[in-house]
Amino acid sequence: MTRPAIYLDHNAASPLLPEARSALVAALDLMGNPSSVHGHGRALRNLIDTARGQVATLAGAERKQVVFTGSATEAITQAIVGGAKAFASTAIVVSAxxxxxxxxxxxxxxxxxxxxxxxxxxSIDLDQLADVIFGAEGNLLVALHWVNNETGVVQPIGRISAIVGPTRHTLFIDAVQAFGKLPLDFATSAPDMMAISGHKIGAPAGIGALLVKAHADVVRLIPGGGQEQGRRGGTEATALIAGFGAAASAIGARYATADVPRLINRLEADLKSAIPGVAIFGATRLGNVTNFAVPGVKNATAMMALDLMGLSVSSGSACSSGKVGPSHVLAAMGVAPELADCALRISMGWNSTVDDVNAFVAGYQSILERQRARQGQAA
Incomplete structure (x- = not known):
């Protein structure tokens, strides 16, 4: 089975950056345990320290605020489950x-x-959020996303921070889709914790990080031998961490060279021009993703047809056991179920090109033309 020629699913996982691959392979040639005090261990520790600085720089964080984890999901779980315990939270606040x-x-x-x-x-209903925050009697742990992984909608983090930040409540931000694409400035921002991911920016899969302020340094999930300054047990995956650091250093220039927002704008303009009635979901969106639908063209059918053409796209999150189902995000936005069933997510990244845009638009148009031809024959 050949690999699809054109990859348009960067929100699921971005292809491995050459810089990350080189750092990963070089680290794999080293032996030892980074907690060991001998020379082999110190060499590995130096790689981790370097990567911590690289990730901190991209996140606008201090080095000591970066806690490496096995994934963003682990970081999120540490923040919420560990945070709820550490801060004696009485309820968790999330968005739909x-x-x-x-x-x-x-x-x-x-x-x-x-x-x-x-x-x-x-966007998140901030009036409802304020009502919940200011009406709460206990200690809330507020867990909200910065950029929606399905629609690319950018949430107003400044306004969210203004609501939650001055209160006694804890604010955690899922910054997975924002990291590497928006300035995070974690060290000077209101959130107590943030989660970020490696493979969304071209690092290897299997590495993420939780960013923590000093007062949230008590948040724990995995006890162990004192690794990550006692904040996350388990021997560090040095090679993956090295790849994460290299990706964090390289992604800004790579993303800018690809000029991803221009490609998404071109894609949406071509769709609107070629397909009357196309619906594009969400406002104030990040410039690397579009979520759209054409009434009557089911996403499951379209994805299979596109895959046969060598075009990899998705209908939303890749973290649902590979299933294509109704989008809870679009449902929460009030999109009619029959239209949501037609939604496709196109997400681009550091190696995307205008040829990818042209190929997708041509491929999708051919699907639409075949479907209309069959409908005409049936009539």
């Missing part, structure tokens, strides 16, 4: 557009979960 990693972690705390709705443009 959260990734499953957030909602499942919230449920795992065993605490009441309060869900804030989305507005039709995909």
């Amino acid at each position: 557009g959260e990734h499953a990693a957030v909602t499942k972690a919230a449920e795992a705390t065993g605490l009441p979960v309060i869900t804030i709705g989305l507005l039709p443009d995909g």
